Every structure is written in structure tokens, then in C-alpha cells.
Amino acid sequence: MKTDSFKLRHIGPSEKNLGSMLDTIKVESIDQLVFETVPDDILLKKPLNLASAMSEQEYSAHIQKLSTKNKAFKTYIGLGYHESCLPAVIQRNILENPGWYTAYTPYQAEIAQGRLEALLNYQTMICDLTGMELANASLLDESTAAAEAMTMLFAVRSRDQKKKNVNKFFVSEEVLPQTLSLLKTRAIPLDIELVVGDHQQFYFSKEFYGAILQYPGKSGQVYDYADFVKKAHDSEIKVAVAADILSLVSLKSPGSFDADVVVGTTQRFGIPLGYGGPHAAYFATREQYKRNIPGRIIGVTQDLNGDRALRMALQTREQHIKRDKATSNICTAQVLLAVMAGMYAVYHGSEGLKYIASKVNASAEELSKALQSLGFEQLNTAFFDTLRIKTDALKIKEIAETHEVNFYYPDTNTVSISLNEATTIEDLNGIISIFAKSIGKEAIQIKEIQNISTIDRNLRRNTEFLTNDVFNTYHSETELMRYIKKLERKDLSLNHSMIPLGSCTMKLNAASEMLPLSDPQWGNIHPFVPVEQTQGYQEILKKLEDQLTEITGFAATSLQPNSGAQGEFAGLMVIRAYHESRGDHHRNICLIPSSAHGTNPASAVMAGMKVVVTKSTEEGNIDVDDLREKALKYKDNLAALMVTYPSTHGVYESAIKEITKIIHDNGGQVYMDGANMNAQVGLTNPGAIGADVCHLNLHKTFAIPHGGGGPGVGPICVAKQLVPFLPGNPVISTGGDQSITAISAAPWGSALACLISYGYITMLGAKGLKEATEYAILNANYIKERLDGHYSVLYTGERGRAAHEMIIDCRPFKANGIEVTDIAKRLMDYGFHAPTVSFPVAGTIMIEPTESESKAELDRFCDAMISIREEIANANTDNPNNVMKNAPHTLAMLTSDDWDFPYSREQAAYPLSYIAENKFWPSVRRVDDAYGDRNLICTCAPIEEYMEAEA
Structure with missing residues (x-):
């Protein structure tokens, strides 16, 4: 065991567990799993051209040395x-x-x-x-x-x-x-x-x-x-x-x-x-x-x-x-x-x-x-x-x-x-x-x-x-x-x-990546000081840009957008500037698949484009015939296609290169939403599938922690023709020679948080990054197979595989009086955060385990889901007073003298044996959203004051 290998610390499943996981999935190797999951025509033919991986100790010394190049x-x-x-x-x-x-x-x-x-x-x-x-x-x-x-x-x-x-x-x-x-x-x-x-x-x-x-x-x-x-x-x-x-x-x-x-x-x-x-x-x-x-x-x-x-x-x-x-x-x-x-x-x-x-x-x-x-x-x-x-x-x-x-x-x-x-x-x-x-x-x-x-x-x-x-x-x-x-x-x-959130990759945020944020040599630098005082930052930001450019298969990167939404907007504004530079001011139609993230159409409208929605097939893929028809219909005004890859439905669509070619043949540019980049790094990239620009969620794929809902960083990577239009700043020179105006206030956006992603890439290296992607696919498919027979997966690839995430269909449970929200709340009693609920399909949950989770943790989650499935089977519409509808169960409920429920306290709080070792107690019962919206209170004043005023 290489104890100085960061990859060993970041990737969850151990070598000794790999064999049994592959057996469960019914493949002989990870290579076979990748072959059955990712279309062959988009796989990279050579490894990423990145520096060799550093150990955590080497990285710590490296980042400390670079910090001394900043003049505070x-x-x-x-x-x-x-x-x-x-x-x-x-x-x-x-x-x-x-x-x-x-x-x-x-x-x-x-x-x-x-x-x-x-x-x-x-x-x-x-x-x-x-x-x-x-x-x-x-x-x-x-x-x-x-x-x-x-x-x-x-x-x-x-x-x-x-x-x-x-x-x-x-x-x-x-x-x-x-x-x-x-x-x-x-x-x-x-x-x-x-x-x-x-x-x-x-x-x-x-x-x-x-x-x-x-x-x-x-x-x-x-x-x-x-x-x-x-x-x-x-x-x-x-x-x-x-x-x-x-x-x-x-x-x-x-x-x-x-x-x-x-x-x-x-x-x-x-x-x-x-x-x-x-x-x-x-x-x-x-x-x-x-x-x-x-x-x-x-x-x-x-x-x-x-x-x-x-x-x-x-x-x-x-x-x-x-x-x-x-x-x-x-x-x-x-x-x-x-x-x-x-x-x-x-x-x-x-x-x-x-x-x-x-x-x-x-x-x-x-x-x-x-x-x-x-x-x-x-x-x-x-x-x-x-x-x-x-x-x-x-x-x-x-x-x-x-x-x-x-x-x-x-x-x-x-x-x-x-x-x-x-x-x-x-x-x-x-x-x-x-x-x-x-x-x-x-x-x-x-x-x-x-x-x-x-x-x-x-x-x-x-x-x-x-x-x-x-x-x-x-x-x-x-x-x-x-x-x-x-x-x-x-x-x-x-x-x-x-x-296990689908589309919001919640992976390990390693302590060695986070430690530099507390160093004043990184923290106490004003964004508008002369660049010669920030040589440490300049070196890291340039290296990170180069790393992301290589990973995406593009020509250049801007780190300025400071959220995924800003990245979407920046990418579309760069496309807009490109068309205008060619005299194509009229190109304003943006095609967006019906399965796309909701921020995609919002970003398109903000960028001055008109949204035309394209259909999905029953299998959850982009309807290529409908896309072709609409691309031809709007070819004179087509600006862009916004596409997520793998799809929001958790599938590597095999027609992706055909899709991007249709757009290019009709004068448009292809914007790829990078939300699912965790399933691409080292295996394929936006350049390989034919995209022209993508944003990357550094708070997903590249290990910046979510922080309870932010900070996020959403840099854009672009093909050669779009490089001149990368965003500038009015105080410190950045961007291309025909740069669009600023996307965020600071020249390099949330530069301090970029140190985290630089550490993540630098310590994993090309081989580690690829393995992280492979293990994300492995973990997702392991969950899929363990839940087989208990839940139905809504969409899969042509060979029956999931990408890095999957959608579980919970709509049949309505026959038992159980909604998808009930599953989300009951998971809390088992010590888990719910997967993504009712997106992109109402009445479903989308699960993404990431590469950081061990087999033991995956098994605990699967055991919880299987146990919940049994509880669903025992529920019925005639009696809503059941363990699912009453979830989550608080400590106050379990210790109350009154217990008016037709199931035991043990079933409510400790339905599986592992829970007792590390019980998490929700602090309130299920919240009433409708009441809160009818009586909007958004400051600290006690609720009693508002109730009295209402009365």
C-alpha cells in the first residue's frame, strides 16, 4: 500500500473490495465496465498530458513555496x-x-x-x-x-x-x-x-x-x-x-x-x-x-x-x-x-x-x-x-x-x-x-x-x-x-x-486541499494589487487554466465566472460575441433539450437568445430527428445548442457526435454544461464530443466543497475560435484581445477557492483523475445492481449501464400512498441525505455516489434503500399513519411519554443495526412549506410575534 499516494486516500473502494464489486456488476474488470458504458468513438486515445501526481507531503511543500512568491x-x-x-x-x-x-x-x-x-x-x-x-x-x-x-x-x-x-x-x-x-x-x-x-x-x-x-x-x-x-x-x-x-x-x-x-x-x-x-x-x-x-x-x-x-x-x-x-x-x-x-x-x-x-x-x-x-x-x-x-x-x-x-x-x-x-x-x-x-x-x-x-x-x-x-x-x-x-x-x-445527490457531485474535499485557505499569504491579497506582487497566485492560476484546458480538450480557459450559473452565462456571451464578430448579429436561437438543467434556459434568455426546446426519446436521450428538424428550421438564426454530457438522465448518449455535427453544419456553436464532468475526466472530454465551450463546476468535479450551498466556481473552457472573447476586467488586464466585459467583479473570480481544485488535480495526476472517473462509474453501477429487483432504473445506456448517476422510478409507489418525498424524509432516519428528488423527472430520485465512497458506505446506503422498499410494501393508502409518512422521527418523539404510532420506537429510529453506532437525529419533524410561504418571515423575530400580528 503506497501510503504517500493521494489517490489511495481520495478513491473510496479498496483493492480488496474491487473484485466483489465487479462480480456484483457482472464484469471482469473496470476496463470492461467502461467499454460497456462509454461510446467507443469518444474515448480518448492517449492519457492526459499532466504532470506526475504529487504526494500530499510534496504538495504541502509545493504550495508553501509558491505562497512566498506573493507579497502581502x-x-x-x-x-x-x-x-x-x-x-x-x-x-x-x-x-x-x-x-x-x-x-x-x-x-x-x-x-x-x-x-x-x-x-x-x-x-x-x-x-x-x-x-x-x-x-x-x-x-x-x-x-x-x-x-x-x-x-x-x-x-x-x-x-x-x-x-x-x-x-x-x-x-x-x-x-x-x-x-x-x-x-x-x-x-x-x-x-x-x-x-x-x-x-x-x-x-x-x-x-x-x-x-x-x-x-x-x-x-x-x-x-x-x-x-x-x-x-x-x-x-x-x-x-x-x-x-x-x-x-x-x-x-x-x-x-x-x-x-x-x-x-x-x-x-x-x-x-x-x-x-x-x-x-x-x-x-x-x-x-x-x-x-x-x-x-x-x-x-x-x-x-x-x-x-x-x-x-x-x-x-x-x-x-x-x-x-x-x-x-x-x-x-x-x-x-x-x-x-x-x-x-x-x-x-x-x-x-x-x-x-x-x-x-x-x-x-x-x-x-x-x-x-x-x-x-x-x-x-x-x-x-x-x-x-x-x-x-x-x-x-x-x-x-x-x-x-x-x-x-x-x-x-x-x-x-x-x-x-x-x-x-x-x-x-x-x-x-x-x-x-x-x-x-x-x-x-x-x-x-x-x-x-x-x-x-x-x-x-x-x-x-x-x-x-x-x-x-x-x-x-x-x-x-x-x-x-x-x-x-x-x-x-x-x-x-x-x-x-448521494444526482447532478451535484458530493465528493471528498481533502484536508490537504483545504489547508492553504487559512494561510494569509493566500488569503490577504487584494484583487487589484499589481500582478508582480502576486507571482504565487499567477503561477497557480495559469497552471490551473492549463490543467483544465488539457482536461477539456480545448484551447484556453477563463477562471473568472464564480458560479456554475455565471459560467453558463459567460459561455453563451462568448458565443454571442463570436457570432457578432463574423457579422452574424441575427443568430439568437438556442436549442435546449427538454431534460436540461433549468438554469440553461434562464442563462440563454439572459444572453439575449430565444429558447427552442427539443424533445427527448422514451429512453431519455435527445431526439436526434427532432433536433435535426429544428436546427434546419432555424439554421439562418441558430446560435447555439446547450447540452449536458453525460445526459441529465445519467446516460452517455451514443449519438453525441452526430448531434454536435448537426449544430455545426447549421452555423451554430455547441455549449456543453459541465455539471456531469465527473463522468468524463480522463476518459473523454468536451472537445472529443464536438463541443465548442463548456463551463466546469469546480465545486462538483474538482473538489471545491459545497459549503452548504456555496462557494461555487464555474470557469469556462473554449475552443480556438472563441479564445479572443474570454472575459476581461476593467482594473487588471485579463481575457482575450476582443474580450467581453466582466462576468464577475474580480479578475480571476474566486481565486482563493481555485487553490483547492489545483491541489486536487496536482495530487491525483492524469492516472488518478482517470481512475476517479472510472470509480465514479463503478460505484454508480454497483448501487444500480444492488438495488436491482427492489427499484427500477428509469434510463440506462445501450448496454444497460448507468453513467456516474442513475434515476430511480418511485412513481409506482403511489399505489401504496407513498410519494418520493416520503422516501427522502425516511432516509434521514437511516442517517442519509436524500438523493436529488423529482429532477429531472417528477416522482423519481437521482443517485450519484461519487468515487470517494467506500464499498462499506455504498452497502449501508443500499441496505437503507432496500429496507425502505420493504416499508413501502407494507404501507397502504387506507392508513397514512405509517413509518414512511411520519418520517423523519426526532429524538423528542422517541423520548416522549406518548407514542401513538402503529409501529415500534425501534423501527422508527433504528430500523437497521448499523444506525445505532452513529445515529443522526433530525432536529425538527417534517416542515410545512405551504405554511411558511403563506406567512413569509425571513428575519430572526420569534414566530409568536407574527402569529399574534396575524391573529
Whole structure:
């Protein structure tokens, strides 16, 4: 046994178990299984050209050496990114804790109450600070959130505005440059006309439907926007405000001056800079827009006992349900980062946040006075943390960089300085000495910071916030540690059992991949520092791009998209730019199979395309004849086909090369959704099947943990003809020579998370990556054979094999009164998270075990499924009081003096012997989604208050 082999640690089934698994599947070798599963004409003829696999020890030394190539200067650039102080109790117990970072999206609320409570805290924090009625459970970054605000306000225009096609959107010139770039990206395909200008000179006309302001502005100037908002509303213009979250502790909330939407980032609340991400953005708005708000909302409801419970609210509104009627393609969040930011507020409370914000503001005031006393002109008349100094910027830059300090230089005569939570008196004196040196004067020394606010009364916050008990209880490390642990115990994560979700690969997130995220040499790098200070990052990001390019069989990669949904949109926008470069502006038809992920049609509409759905055959494959007919019908306007491979039905379609050829023959490009890439790596690739662009879910195939629903990373890989159009950034040069505008705020998206995938690929190497794919197929087919005779698999390949996942048909069980949801809830009693429920076919479950799960764990899952099948057989429609309908069973039920059920407590809690060794208890009974949607509560206030108000 090679104990230094990472492959040995990552792949679950052992060599000694391989033989019996192959016997169960009825093949002699994995090679035979692959032959019977994957079409021969798409198999790679040679291995991937990747460096030899490193051991975990070699990788640890390698990543440490690369980190020293990053120069962690003192950085005061600002522009939406600021150094913050991550409390060690949050770092150790959340960021570094697999109980938090390996959890899945909380679709199964009964086993996710901890995360849901943490996200409810986050939403409450956002509502309090912004002064708005409703907030979601986070978005991807501030610029993306601003773009979502622009498109949401476009969607909710008045009937008269829509009739008159009112499409102008005003953008203050004080908006962050990366946000402006992203607004352009989103506006173009929707025919929204951006008008950029000075908000103080804006002419309020009926030609505009919306506007966005920055608070404070990118220059650091704090404006009083109350008059602007009033005049805008008088002209039927709705206003979005992009607000710095820490400044809202000291400045009056946008809600108080009647903003319609407030967006921003919570990175300042203890989240590492990470060279641009991942960070949790926030989005807050009025309750009247609750069915238009993008992303996810956590709401309060009740369980079967009438007790308080939490779940994702308004689930039928989610964008992947709306498909081509969606106003956003985002169906995810930045849960792990939102949990950390919310816990930062829990730890500090309102008084702690006031102390931090006051210290930052007072430091800026002291620095302003000191620099003015040296003779420098400070241009901002009202500021929170940012000063603008009129001086020779080039001279300051030269001196500053020799002192390992970064400022922002908007022009040759201005230096911008943004202070932050980590700024000390020593840092302030260092800044003063740089400016003093530039004019040959002796530096003035600041000895103490007078904590007196100089913010004008008209701008100063005078309302309370974070008054709920949760923000006023856990201020010692002991108390917060226990609170975090209490929440963790309510959640089922990968550190307890497998999460067998179809289309959401939940594989091992190895500790050796995760450790670098805690290193400040990676975490404390601002995304807009000069690239020569980030040589460690540059080397890794370039290597990762090259690795992904090789794995996909394409020509180049962009790491900028920071979620799968953003990857879809980026890929389609690159296709759009390619067609336009050839004069084919009219190509706007996107063919999408009926079995596709719901985000596919949403992304196509966002990219300005018209969706035409193609049929599936009874076997679940793309109907090639129907596809050919529609490709010919729309050949003059065909832009693209969106296809998932293997299919969403868990099958390697043998006609895939014929399908891609049909599209190319009719002038279109092929976009491949990379959701199922875990069944391709090392065996085949998007290039081999004839695709032109794909996005990759690094949080699925390439081992970035799901974090309870985010972070995700969704880079795009493209064929040669699309390389020139890869996305750029307005601050740091990226992308092709004809690049589309920004897809996310940071040049390389969530760069810190990319370290994980780099480690995964580097430690597995070509051979290990291929074996990971083979074992994913092995494990899926092992489950399929073990469940044979108990459940029916809906779709298989031509030789009866599943790909890496399979769909189990549960519709016949309705005859016994059992729905697919009942199976999902009963699995909780057996200690498992349910597979994907009712997607892509209603009344089914989709199972994907991944390569990380051992034979023993697969057997436990199969035993549970077989036991449940027996329970289904014993159920009947005449008596709904059965073990399936009452699942899940809580500890409170089992220990109650009352037991009014026609089965034993043992059958309820311990139906199989293995469960007693490691019992997981759902913390609530089955939740009532309908009640929660009728009584929408999305903040921390006790449910009793709302019940009393309703009564």
C-alpha cells in the first residue's frame, strides 16, 4: 500500500473490495465496465498530458513555496475590497470545519436547521443594516448583485413603462469600475441602455426606469442621496444603492432614504480578501418584490407538531423552476461565507460593530488631519474610510511600493487611501511618513486615535440594529464556540455519511486541499494589487487554466465566472460575441433539450437568445430527428445548442457526435454544461464530443466543497475560435484581445477557492483523475445492481449501464400512498441525505455516489434503500399513519411519554443495526412549506410575534 499516494486516500473502494464489486456488476474488470458504458468513438486515445501526481507531503511543500512568491503588502486600495480580521473562533469552527464546509444546499430542511438558522441570522443582519424589509441568503459578489438589481428592477417596471419600452438605466459615475463593467455585460443582451453620469446633474425624465448609486462613492465621498431618491420616485424611477456594509454601522441606512434595492458585499465582516473571493454579496429589497428577488431566501415556518422550523422559502419561485421565464439564472448562494459574515455580527454584536466602524472612521479623520497639516489637500468633504489626496501620484507610488504599501491611483494627481479594520496607529504613521518623504518634510506622528465621529448629522445613523438576542448573547469565545457547535449538530454533512445527490457531485474535499485557505499569504491579497506582487497566485492560476484546458480538450480557459450559473452565462456571451464578430448579429436561437438543467434556459434568455426546446426519446436521450428538424428550421438564426454530457438522465448518449455535427453544419456553436464532468475526466472530454465551450463546476468535479450551498466556481473552457472573447476586467488586464466585459467583479473570480481544485488535480495526476472517473462509474453501477429487483432504473445506456448517476422510478409507489418525498424524509432516519428528488423527472430520485465512497458506505446506503422498499410494501393508502409518512422521527418523539404510532420506537429510529453506532437525529419533524410561504418571515423575530400580528 503506497501510503504517500493521494489517490489511495481520495478513491473510496479498496483493492480488496474491487473484485466483489465487479462480480456484483457482472464484469471482469473496470476496463470492461467502461467499454460497456462509454461510446467507443469518444474515448480518448492517449492519457492526459499532466504532470506526475504529487504526494500530499510534496504538495504541502509545493504550495508553501509558491505562497512566498506573493507579497502581502499593506494595502489601502479599497474599491469594494478591504482587509478584515477573521475571528479565530470562526476560522477554526466554521472555515476549517468539514461539518460546515462539506454540507449540501439545505433543500432537505429537517437535516439542515443549523445552516438555516445561521443564514436567517445573516438575512436579519442585512435587513437591519440596510433598513430594508427582505434580504436573500447571499449572492456571488457586489457587482453581480448590482447587475441583479438592475435586471430585477427592469422586470418589475410598471405596465405603462413596459408598454412604452422604457429601458434606460442611470449609473452614477461614482459606481465601482468592476460593477460598471458587469452592468454593461448584463445590459447589452437585454437591450437596457446604460447612461453613466454625475448623479448631482441627473435629469429625472420618464425615459428611465431605474438608477444605481454607490454609498459611499468609489472616491470615498459620502453623499446625501435622500433628495435624489425622492425626485427619482416622483418620476417613476426606482433606485438601487450599492452600499459598503461596514459604513452602514455609522451612516444612515439606504432604507431610511427610501431606496428600492440595496446591494453590496459582506467581505468586510471577517472574510479573507483571497485575491477576489469567494465572498458573500448581499441583496435586500422591499417585500413587494419577494417573488422577483434573485437567489435564495430562508424563511420561518412550522413542522408537523406546529413547532418553529426553518426552510428555503418560496421554493417554487426559484429560477431553475421558472426556466426561460426566469429573470435570473442564479440558483445558488455563498452560504459558507454568509454564515461566517453573519457569525462575525453575532460575535461582535451592535456595540462591537460600532467600535470597529468608529475606529476606522476616526483613523481616517486622524490621517486626514495629519496629511493636511503637512500641506496636502484632502478632496473628500464627507467620508467614512477613504481619503483622496491631491499630489504627485507617481512619486507617491514609487515611495509606497518600496515601503511595501499599496494605494489606489485614480489619476496622476490623486492618491486614494482606504483604511480598514486591520489598520493600526503604526500603519497610519507609516502612511504619513511616505507622504512626508515625497515632499522632503519630517513626518508627523499620531500617538492616539480620538474616537469622535465627524460624520455630518444628516448622514449619521440614528437607528438601532442587531437588537435580536442572537446578536447580544455570544460575545465570549466559549459561548460562540458552543453556539456554532449547537448549530453544526443539527446538520448532516459529509463528515457523517455520503450525500448521494444526482447532478451535484458530493465528493471528498481533502484536508490537504483545504489547508492553504487559512494561510494569509493566500488569503490577504487584494484583487487589484499589481500582478508582480502576486507571482504565487499567477503561477497557480495559469497552471490551473492549463490543467483544465488539457482536461477539456480545448484551447484556453477563463477562471473568472464564480458560479456554475455565471459560467453558463459567460459561455453563451462568448458565443454571442463570436457570432457578432463574423457579422452574424441575427443568430439568437438556442436549442435546449427538454431534460436540461433549468438554469440553461434562464442563462440563454439572459444572453439575449430565444429558447427552442427539443424533445427527448422514451429512453431519455435527445431526439436526434427532432433536433435535426429544428436546427434546419432555424439554421439562418441558430446560435447555439446547450447540452449536458453525460445526459441529465445519467446516460452517455451514443449519438453525441452526430448531434454536435448537426449544430455545426447549421452555423451554430455547441455549449456543453459541465455539471456531469465527473463522468468524463480522463476518459473523454468536451472537445472529443464536438463541443465548442463548456463551463466546469469546480465545486462538483474538482473538489471545491459545497459549503452548504456555496462557494461555487464555474470557469469556462473554449475552443480556438472563441479564445479572443474570454472575459476581461476593467482594473487588471485579463481575457482575450476582443474580450467581453466582466462576468464577475474580480479578475480571476474566486481565486482563493481555485487553490483547492489545483491541489486536487496536482495530487491525483492524469492516472488518478482517470481512475476517479472510472470509480465514479463503478460505484454508480454497483448501487444500480444492488438495488436491482427492489427499484427500477428509469434510463440506462445501450448496454444497460448507468453513467456516474442513475434515476430511480418511485412513481409506482403511489399505489401504496407513498410519494418520493416520503422516501427522502425516511432516509434521514437511516442517517442519509436524500438523493436529488423529482429532477429531472417528477416522482423519481437521482443517485450519484461519487468515487470517494467506500464499498462499506455504498452497502449501508443500499441496505437503507432496500429496507425502505420493504416499508413501502407494507404501507397502504387506507392508513397514512405509517413509518414512511411520519418520517423523519426526532429524538423528542422517541423520548416522549406518548407514542401513538402503529409501529415500534425501534423501527422508527433504528430500523437497521448499523444506525445505532452513529445515529443522526433530525432536529425538527417534517416542515410545512405551504405554511411558511403563506406567512413569509425571513428575519430572526420569534414566530409568536407574527402569529399574534396575524391573529
